[in-house]
Amino acid sequence: MKKTIKPVVVSVLAMSVLSACGSNAADNSANSGGNASSGEKVKVEFFQNKTEAKATFDKLVAKFNEANPNIVVTQVNPPDAETVLKTRAAKKDIPDVVGIGATDTYKTLSGSGLFEDFTGDPLAENIQPAYLQMLKDLTGSDELNGLPFSSNASGVIYNKAMFAEAGVTVPTTWDEFMAVAQKFKDSGKNAFYLTLKDSWTTLTPFNSLSTIIKGNDFFKERAAGTVTFADSFNEVAEKLLKLTEYGQKDIFGKGYNDGNTAFAKGESAMYLQGVWAIPEIVKANPSIELGVFPFPATNDAADNKVISGVDTLLTISKNTKHKEEAKKFVDFLLQPENVSLYINEQKAFPAVQGVTQDDPTMDGFKEAFTAGNLADFADHYIPSAMKVDTINQSFLQKKDIKAYLEQLDKEWDKVANRK
Template structure:
């Protein structure tokens, strides 16, 4: 074992039990001679499927022993372990702001030579490149599964009333008016939980704002006041179609209300389906893209990487780590994860998608997907709370001005770094692959 903490623990056990002569080395007898690979992943809700995969891997590999850990608050644990120089071999994290932070710290291995990358949907590889603060040569993560956000809808209710799926913003509002006229509430919001405000925000922004708006702001080329005005205004247009006080109800309330038929639609991601089905297991749910644009051709699916694997830069057993990745990417193992977590595969292949993604399956196959804008927002800025406050106060000018001001405040060092890079590499410009 190479880990300093584990080595110390083994030495202590040996000393206390005084059987060093009986157990040569610090590995249990059944692991003697095996390469140890440790994977720490950040989704505790997926612990069941990862326990199955760990057991399956170890039963089928004689030369490698895999340990998969799925702790609560994994990101805090990982950061603590990094400080202690006790990193695992592989980490499983989301395609959010944590990924470029780790990448910027030079903690991840360039895995450009990993052959499994050829099977990954190029759209998700592009999303990862766009997360980079400054352009990086190489590839540092294998996108595994994604999720999708738009509008969940009660398919049975739609079929019963003959409602058609809208393809433009005006058609969407007309649908909401029709549903209201039928005495049914169109939408239900869980805006008491501030993060719920990000679901419709992201779904609208992917149609109306540049995908690389954050990069452009960092380079000093534009402002959020210029790029987010229409996004903000359309967020306000949603409110009349929900319950009277959306800020008194949280995520669980909204899931329960939608499950009980108290609204025809719910502006949330596919990740909410298990919670909804826990209330109404027989509910027939489908998804459509929230059509924020007035041009149907501009519609894209809001989809981001929910889980991806990175090999740590100091992993001494690169080939063994690649063998673990090969196992995880085997079609049957990807399908097992999809079935367990209602996820979207980042790997190309003939996978069976959850039925609640029927309405967006073509977007996934065609790669018409754009990442969540909030994956590029610094956590400290608390953009979800800013949006909630805006929806309460309804002052668009103040909200946008505050967004720009807070962005400069919380990204001061990053902006300086990006602009310094631009000065040193004047020929790269906007094509350099900086974060969206």
């Protein structure tokens, strides 16, 4: 979903969170309530960051509350949820249950000791191992501080009717991708509908290009100071810029919502977005026939993975007064029938074994999911304070590759030096 990759910045977070961890966080108001075993109603706060998933979680919360009359789960879903969560962490006010993406925010809060360690917990037994490993790779810790619930996928969404009319097939290499784009351009049609007014939308192609061409180990090496963007990211920059040649005229004048509607109306053949956009596209045009395919970033089709990461993980405050009730709610959410409800409504993929995404729109990604040909989002490994999305946006306006790569290095070092 789009909020997963939208950077959030809160100054002096690291010190304030560490300070919060040094004292007992058990006295927060979210953890007030009785004890279910005593017959009193226990109030459990479920804080989650996906605005578009609120209605789906409302259904699941209502179902749980009906089945557990002595527990009252309340969903909290504020705007700018990651900023709110960071601020609450600094005030020793961690919600009982948290739903969040596997982002830099999660990495920071997890590393500060705020969340339960689920290592060896039965709740983790049915989670797909690849997603458990993604969390450990992200945090660099042996602890498992979250339970992957759903995953998303990013690549290219395409209009099947426009492809058929143009007589083109799904490209599997970069050269084929550009040839398809050129064919649409030559016919007077937009290959892509770009929404660069919203800087975060630059991250979708950036993540695909970065992860597939360089691999996410690059960011670990950058953190160690053994590589630089200037020396390593030229191909990524060139290809990111190349995409803008095939968009509509006002690529910086349109945002995400504009793009969903325009693509639904057939104003481009392809859309560089993740599966989180599909519900909005279908809402705008219920009769559209969509397909998806992995972003072909290189000329080796085998290397062109589907970019997929933990879209929502579930975790519990280490200091909640209601750990038993919180775990009961998390266990409920992880049941296959509840995961199925969620992924079908949200057009997401399951992180729980034994659950499948059966929407035919997603068929173009299924082979990669079956084979495990997946890679995590690059921006999950980039400090959010860098604001890489706005750096990308500025680069695509100015078209200066050398300056772009130098700025990436400069901003990375600036953030690193604050720690």
